[in-house]
Amino acid sequence: MDRVPVLKIGEILLVSIQIDLDDQTALQLQEDLSDRIVETGAHGVVIDISALEIVDSFIGRMLSTIAAVSRVLDAETVVVGMRPAVAITLVELGLSLRGVRTALNVDKALEILAEAKQVRGVGVLGFRGSDDVPV
């Protein structure tokens, strides 16, 4: 069975989707990713879709699900490498990739994730709680 490899780069997991995803492969990828997040304690997931010429509602939903599951496991997801034509089609189809952050390339995604980690780091240390406590 085809399987999309999940690569660990420092505290980030990187997935490059290059094959046509069917139900089974997509489910497998979600499972592999969740397992690896827990196993490695990764705080970010980068999904490269530069090889995809089409992102339909199935893939869109899969990306949203991965982002949602990762968030529950305390990891941010950033989708990178979207082709302009794909972006146009997504909008035309009315797909919004809800809850999915995007960046132009992996380097930019790593910057976003590093910033997100810093912000959360501050939250953990106690300063963020003020959001919840009206003064």
Added chain:
Amino acid sequence: MDRVPVLKIGEILLVSIQIDLDDQTALQLQEDLSDRIVETGAHGVVIDISALEIVDSFIGRMLSTIAAVSRVLDAETVVVGMRPAVAITLVELGLSLRGVRTALNVDKALEILAEAKQVRGVGVLGFRGSDDVPV
């Protein structure tokens, strides 16, 4: 046409091979990689083959060629994620992946490349310590 994406991560280029490579795709990959090395000034190339269940003499030769071309362009190549079964088959077939460095995973490959860069950096600049010259 299928095309293997080349991802830039800092000063490294990462390629994850997941599709069956025919002559055309392999040539395209070599060309894309060389172009990106020149364009980005990358000093290292990491090729992930964890999705490959078979590495035959064709792929073996391609990896050697990529490594050789990259070296001429002043970039080191490290192949990562080789399955144990693939390693066994390679040896049984008498394929040695000449000139190709290997590492267990991307993180280890990045360490190797960082070390290689440092060694070369000192070699090339010679007086690199002078950057730190105290006033």
